Amino acid sequence: MRLHINGRELEVPEAAGERRLIEFLRDDLDLTGAKNACDIGACGACTILVDEAPLKICIKRVKDIVGHRVLTIEGMAAPDGTLHPLQQAFVERGAIQCGFCTPGMVLVAHAFLLKNPRPTREQIRKAINGNLCRCTGYQQIIDAIEQASVHYWGAEAPARAPETANA
């Protein structure tokens, strides 16, 4: 079986297909950015992106990602370590406290902004609703996602500057 993870391809034996995906990524590949916090897909701390869509991997198997492009938090920054603008916004806006939800939160936000580059704050709230955070009250996470949204606008001209609450 062939897996595509963070732009790299790797071959795994058929037998690995039934293994829990979170254990495979964390234990075998040492991609420990995805966190295990509930085991039942309730909190989002284990989120990765599969073909640019969020997937909670604590309830998935390795076979579920065969043939798909996977992005984990370890693949978000540039190879030289430069942060993605979304990550940079999380840092600047104080969106990170304990950091346990952060990888999943960044990836969910990334998937959302790819499809919705000009969101309202209310839309951002809905987008991250499946990811729990106990430290931040989400406010600065929403600030960060809003701030980073301009980097997803692509070639089109900016229609409006994003509002930032409590700036």
Place this chain on the structure above:
Amino acid sequence: MLSAEKGKAWRNDAYAKVTGRAKFTDDLKFARMLHAAPAYSDFVHARIIRVATEAAQKAPGVVRVLTAGDVPGANRFGQIIRDFRIFADDKIRYNGDVVAVVVAETRNLAIAAASLVKVEAEPLPPVLDPEEALRPGAALVHEIHGSNLVNTHRIRRGDVHEGFRRADFVLEEEFRTSCVEHAYMEPEVAVGVPRSDGVIEVYGSMQHPFSTRRFVCACLGVPLSGVEVVGTPMGGGFGGKDDTAAIVCARTALAAKILGRPVKMMYRRDWSMRESYKRHPYRVRYKMGVTKDGRITAVRCRILADGGAYCSVTPWVTWRSTVQCCGPYVVENVHCDTLGVYTNNAVAGAMRGFGSPQMNFVVEQMVEIAAAKVGISGVEFRRRNMVRQGSVTITGQKLDKHKVAMGEVLDAVLKAADYEAKLARCSHGRPADDECYGVGLAMSYRGVSLGAEGVDSCTAIINVQADGSILLEVGVHENGQGAESAMALIAARELGVGLDRIRYRRASTSTVPDGGTTVASRGTIMGGGAVTLAARELKQKMAEAVCGRLKCRAKAVRFANDEIAGPAAGGRISFDEAIRLMFQTQRVPYACGVFKAPPVSWDEHTGQGDAYFTWVYGCQAVELTVNKRSGRVRLLGAVAAHDVGRAVNAEMVRGQFFGGMAMATGYALHEEIRSKDGRITNLNLNSYRIPRATDLPEMTAIIVENPDPMSPSGAKAIGEPTNEILAPAIANAIFHATGRREFALPIRMGALPEELPEEDCRL
């Protein structure tokens, strides 16, 4: 980076956390590492006859099953009463008691085998109601203790009989608060690593390395020098990773020591929620006397706290409740009795707020009930009774050593929330459509740090290297709140150097003196005090080393912009050069600062004394709607103002505001540990509902700064104050919206009755 950029957060760990590189405890791997899992029983209260481990022992991959008999040191330990068991030995006292730990080659094998551990026991009648626990003849949770009463506190001030006689109105209500879970995102986890020198190294998700070390060493029967607890990035604590998290570390260390191999024990969420301690559910009877002109003449209250199966810190939690039982109001006549009680329910211990969220839910509704009776607004009633500069608290403490900012934070919230105008628009149970609209507020003062609970000091070490780079180490713990960053910012400011020069050296229990536990919102004030004093000591040493070169007295030397300057123009030397000079002249640029909390006092008999060396002040308001048909509460906005002394890292201070308010929203509306016959029924995050992004409104944070003379850095506290008043603010807003007063948490509205509220609640 020279300093934190204005308007941007600065954290030393942000890069690691946002890239997924930060290694939390479960991310650590060691060669030949084994995995452990706890075994529970189905009992709630029972006398143990035998713990049968044979089947588990024979299961695939199992290396060893540990029980109480394997503990070489003390199987019983605790911070106040040594009643916690590392493994249940004589009895099962709650459904979360662990009887054994199974150690196996993989985690899955350990989990599979743990289910094979069986307990033979004689069931005992469970004690599940704290009131019944105190009745004569009730079954005893701890027979050796003689009763189910853990502790009492009292306040006897003035003459309450006289106070109630002088009152024009006497109001009496009963309140209940719920059992809630910290729900830190990272469950408990520990790794024990036997080192070649015989020391057991412990990595773990715990917020008190030193407290954890005491538990581990007691269990192993080794001196404190025989165990090194290493600070590790931690996925949240909120007060919840002390006793029971320390015991997880102790069991893991025990396995590592006995087996001579690294052992990891990563908790599943359901184990965490079953075993970990919770916030105490309270029952409070509260009687308040007030005059026609809105002055409180007397308060009598009885506070009953369900402490669950073990003592934990129940005496300390209930002490704070007692000291703050009248909220931030001056009351001459107070009679308060507080009781902490053993039951067979989940253990209750420290949680953000530490006994204040419960009392504020009571007091901040009582003042509004009283205001309505008198016929003035809740805000006006508060103004007439609140503490001011020089006021004397209900424990006899004169508030004259810091700025009493109660009125300042209240005014800030009223203005930012446009509160009075919104109050006039409230539905009062008579909405124009299906949505009842309401606004409400609450305020509090809070004693900072431990107060008369315990000995209070903290140590910081600044160790400048030969090239001028700085290692900073402090006896506070990074729980996720940004403690390390705050310490680095305080050091940089005091030394007049750039942040890029400072590396926070993650402390272990073997490298820095015991600085107490990172609780009680004391990290910034105590750790920051120690850093400030260490920095001043270092500057003194550096000044003595360079003053000859600068041709001035050491006292005249100034530190700024990575330079040291004398009073004369041009007389300056770079920080790097000064350090080189020091090493050349055999002066070591090393400083150790110890901040000792100013004295406090307490008379347990009268409940009088200077309870805390300083206080913080906060006020929060919330705006909401309640749907008449569904009872659904929707928050529209929230505003908070807190005096933090000095904001060291403004964006992270704001983060404390938002996170505290979010957690308090859960306390008010969503969260409750539900039990059936003493067994918790909602053991994961799907059934225990913490607030999601769509449950919360846009929040406004107003940072009020009055640097505190009692704090060397000027900073005070923010972690807990933000979490202790939004629940009563929500209750007050719901009253203004619907005319219904809610006396129990969590608030569950349901459909509103068609008839209008009888009493006019327009005030």
